[in-house]
Amino acid sequence: NAGVTQTPKFRVLKTGQSMTLLCAQDMNHEYMYWYRQDPGMGLRLIHYSVGEGTTAKGEVPDGYNVSRLKKQNFLLGLESAAPSQTSVYFCASNAGGSSFYNEQFFGPGTRLTVL
Amino acid sequence: DAKTTQPNSMESNEEEPVHLPCNHSTISGTDYIHWYRQLPSQGPEYVIHGLTSNVNNRMASLAIAEDRKSSTLILHRATLRDAAVYYCILSDPYSGAGSYQLTFGKGTKLSVIP
Numbered sequence: 001n002a003g004v005t006q007t008p009k010f011r012v013l014k015t016g017q018s019m020t021l022l023c024a025q026d027m028n029h030e031y032m033y034w035y036r037q038d039p040g041m042g043l044r045l046i047h048y049s050v051g052e053g054t055t056a057k058g059e060v061p062d063g064y065n066v067s068r069l070k071k072q073n074f075l076l077g078l079e080s081a082a083p084s085q086t087s088v089y090f091c092a093s094n095a096g097g098s099s100f101y102n103e104q105f106f107g108p109g110t111r112l113t114v115l
Numbered sequence: 116d117a118k119t120t121q122p123n124s125m126e127s128n129e130e131e132p133v134h135l136p137c138n139h140s141t142i143s144g145t146d147y148i149h150w151y152r153q154l155p156s157q158g159p160e161y162v163i164h165g166l167t168s169n170v171n172n173r174m175a176s177l178a179i180a181e182d183r184k185s186s187t188l189i190l191h192r193a194t195l196r197d198a199a200v201y202y203c204i205l206s207d208p209y210s211g212a213g214s215y216q217l218t219f220g221k222g223t224k225l226s227v228i229p
Binding site: 004033035040041042043044045048058059090092103104105106107108109 | 151156157158159160161164202216217218219220221222
């Protein structure tokens with residue numbers, strides 16, 4: 001199993017440009033998450049999904065949109081990138097459903113710089 | 116979510132035990148205590164979790180105080196590969212948020228000295 005993969009690994013954008021980050025998991029997990037991590041800080045939740053076709057806002061959702069059209073994929077979009085969105089983005093997933101405890105599995109991260 | 120307090124950094128000699136403390140004085144009765152760690156330039160990974168009783172797994176042990184207001188992650192024999200940021204996180208599965216959410220603080224940066 002590849003686990004959780006993220007595409008791309010690195011990206012540089014100019015202010016105002018748009019882009020989509022792709023997260024894929026092959027563990028048949030119901031729940032998926034997008035976090036951002038700024039230098040020296042912990043991760044903050046942007047958006048999450050509890051199943052195909054559903055999304056919900058996390059702690060810092062402004063400036064981002066997400067979609068979960070397929071169970072295995074969770075897309076994070078930046079419509080008009082700003083320098084404040086320079087960060088490392090992590091995707092995660094867990095089983096959800098009837099399991100009472102679900103450890104989260106994280107991807108390797110995408111390092112985004114907005115100039 | 117209840118907050119946790121961890122030291123910013125700790126050092127350990129290789130092959131010695133490491134005790135990483137976490138204070139959570141406002142923990143609720145249904146909060147689980149989780150530990151994740153983040154190796155340099157990687158995503159976080161699960162280490163261990165518990166509710167009331169001490170827990171052991173292949174990676175570490177979790178010692179939970181009787182009043183649950185503090186806990187300690189124990190690495191029995193630190194290796195260079197254990198150098199990472201360790202996060203102590205509380206999460207309530209009954210919060211009704213509809214998902215298992217994690218709220219990360221700054222964690223404790225563990226350095227392992229050869």
